[in-house]
Amino acid sequence: MIEAEHLSKIYGTTPAIEDVTFSVEKGEILGFLGPNGAGKTTTMRILTGYLPATSGTARIAEFDVHEHSMTVRKQIGYLPETPPLYPDMTVEGFLHFVGRIKGMAAGDRPSRVESAMTRCNLISKRNVLIRKLSKGFRQRVGIAQAIVHDPPAIILDEPTVGLDPRQIIDVRNLIKSLAGDHTIILSTHILPEVSMTCSRVAIINRGKIVATNTPEQLLAQIAEGSGYELEIEGNIAGLQKRLQELVGVQTVEVMSSQAVVQRRHRLRVTTQSGFDPGRQIAAIVVGSGLGLYEMRRLQASLEDVFLDLTTEEKIADSSEENSQDSDELRSEDSVETSQDTQDINNNYPASPADAQSSEPGEVA
Amino acid sequence: MGTIFANIMAIYRRELQSYFASPFAYLIAGVFWLLSGFFFMAILLDGQQGLIAQAALRDQLGITTPPIDVAYQFLNFFLGVLGSLSLFVLPMLSMGLYSEERKRGTLELLATSPITNWVVALGKLLGVVTFFVSMVLPLLIYESIALGAADPPIRLGVMVIGHVGLILMAAAILSLGMFISSLTDSTILAAILTFALILLLWVIDLVATSIGGPVGDAITHLSLIRNYNNLIQGILDVSSLVLFISYIVLGVFLTAQSIEALRFQRS
Structure with a gap:
């Protein structure tokens, strides 16, 4: 449904994104994750046809975003980083305006506007000027304008930015409810957002895609390489060295300050990826005559x-x-x-x- | 074709609505009405300088040649004053057309909607011209009251051509102002630049005469005041109409181009 192939965008001499390739299947939600300034907004702007790519192609519903710009624009709903709102319009008036410029049939408009307002919980604010709305409501109007014309592809640039926790949950649920009928790309720099809403994640950093996978598989990828946390009673002087010598162990760290009871110590053992020496660690601890009170795998997030x-x-x-x-x-x-x-x-x-x-x- | 028209109407309605929702627009209109009303009174009724007073003085002195058509003279003066007033008002109307959209980020909405740049530009221009027309309409009421009393009555054609000239000139200025507004995020800067540009176009025939020669002659024809004066005298000068329409088309064209070019700049 949405495809990006070798997209690059160079501003002057500084590359904003380089060789970005990914695709989103119909009905999927792709989370576009990266720190601020990684190139998320640039990528989204290229996908919507707002910015031309320096090289590479982007297609939405098989149409090249640059060559068939007008066709593509009918297929997408887009929430830019700052919601594009006219402060002197009412919520309902604005959504009607968006419906008009998106080329919606006049007959469908009232019902579509109504349903967009319902989905985004804006019914109570329908006659309020956008100028008077709070940040959270404005963000919702921004989402409503992206979905009002029922586009097959929805592109949301940081949809939950500036919302309070309650609103974030609402917006996430809203996005999840849109999946299936719609193909969605959302960008964010907030990690749990991705694991909660997205079926796939693309991680972008410094303009390059560094990983694309499902959230679960990304976790699995490093879970085995994480390590263990131990609580041990006794004299751990020699233990640290012996653990360190184990194959697959990367670091052994004593977190003595966290000792719960006297003579009990907390250790954190990190392991190299591909190794899981839990068995050996336990054997060494017990074999040294020390008490093993807790052994917990470090959960990779x-x-x-x-x-x-x-x-x-x-x-x-x-x-x-x-x-x-x-x-x-x-x-x-x-x-x-x-x-x-x-x-x-x-x-x-x-x-x-x-x-x-x-x-x-x-x-x- | 139908969708293009629908799109123009969508932009037009939004634009117009934003003027009528803006206190600033009412303020501009209020000042415009106040000043034009003041000049109306001054030109017509002032004790010494007013046209009626002067005509009465001529009658008393027994001067009958050349005959003076007070109604025509008045309309001529008044439209001239309205033209000059518009110079100050129009940049304030056009300044926000695109710079506001750029600042608010709504340009991104327009640029990613299935709607072409020139449709947006045309819709906006129609909106702001309509607002200006609505500023001029109330003046027509007291003009027609005053001129209705004129004997011999003023020719309707003169009145129509004069006001059409005013609207066309305003549309030309607004169109160029819209282009300037599309170049910057700053409304104030847009207003200042627009004012500078139309001031230049207003007096460019003065510049042209000092240049002289065929170049100067060519530049003379670009002058707004010269062509405007033709029209407010009731002369249906096609070349003046063509010039104003060319300015309008040029403004819309340049606006569409500059918005397109904006995509290729660093944002």
Whole structure:
């Protein structure tokens, strides 16, 4: 239904997106996930035909967005980053206007406007000037204008931005209810949003797609490489070293400050991907005569996947900046660092902080 | 064809509605009415300078040649004043046409809707011209009261051509103003630039005479005031009509082009 093939957009000399390829099947919801400035908006604007791509093609319902622009425009509903609203119109008047310029038959319009308002919970505000609406309602009017003409493809750029938790849930449910009849792409920098609403995720960072998969599979991809948290009673002096020597163990960290009871220690063991040495870890702990009170697998969240995929790039880049050495050394550098993502996350707090700061909005 | 018309009407209605919903537009209209009413009184009824007073003075002095047609003279003066007033009013009407859309992000809605740029431009222009016409209509009432009392009566043709000239000139200015508005996000900047441009076009025949030669002669024909003066004298000068219509078409064309070009710029 929606296809992007090798899309690139270059502003002057700075590439905004490079070689972006993905496709969305009919009825799917694709989450377009990436930090701010990763190229999400640019990609969406190309898909809607608002911006021309420097190279590559985008098709909606088999029509090239550039060559058959008018046909494509009838097929899409689009919510840009800032909802395109006329403050001096009423909600209902505005939706009628949108219906008109989208080429809707005059006979269908009243019922379509009515149903768009119902779906977006705007009935009570139908005669209110948009100027007087709160941010949350404006966002809903923005979504209503994207669906009023019942387009087969809906493109939503950060639909939940600036909403309170209650409204976020409403909007997510609304988006989910649209799936099936409609094909939806939504962009966001909020991770749980993707796992809650989307059937597939494309992660974009620095203008490149770094992963496309279902949320579950993305999680599975790194679940085995996450690790364990242990609570151990006894003297752990030698234990740390022995665990470290195990095949597949990446780091062993003592979080003594979290000791619940005296002489009990909490350890965090992270493992390399492809290894699951839970059995051996337990055997070593018990074999050393220590008490194992808790052993819990660290749950990978989408956030981890996201950081895993997006920080790697950053590191490669910053090592480029730092290293004045030969190309050879540089590539070695980036390989090394990318293996060590967990550690590096601590060194590059910019994006973890980003992701965390988005979380309060997520608490339902 | 039907859809194009429907689209133009959709844009037109929205545009017009936004003028009638805007207190600023009423303020402009109010000032325009106030000033035009003041000039109406001054031209016609002023104790010394007013046309009626002057005609009466001539009668008293027994001057009968050349005969003076007060009604015609009055209409001529008054439309001239309205033209000058419009110079200040029109940039304020056209300034927001596109710059507001750019600022609000609604241009993105229009640009991703199945509607072409020139349809949007034409719809908007029709909207703002209609608003201007609605500003001029009330003046017609007191004009016709005054002129209805004229003996011999004024020829209807003169009145029609004069007012059509005013509307056409306004439409030409608004069309160019719309283009300038499409170049910037700033309404104030759009107003200032539009004012500068039409001031230049207003007095360009002065510039032209100082240049002289065939170039100067050619430039003279671009002058707004020159062509406007032709029309308000009741002369149905086709070249003046063509010039105004050319300005209108040029404005719509340039607007559509500039909106198209906007896509290729960094946003």
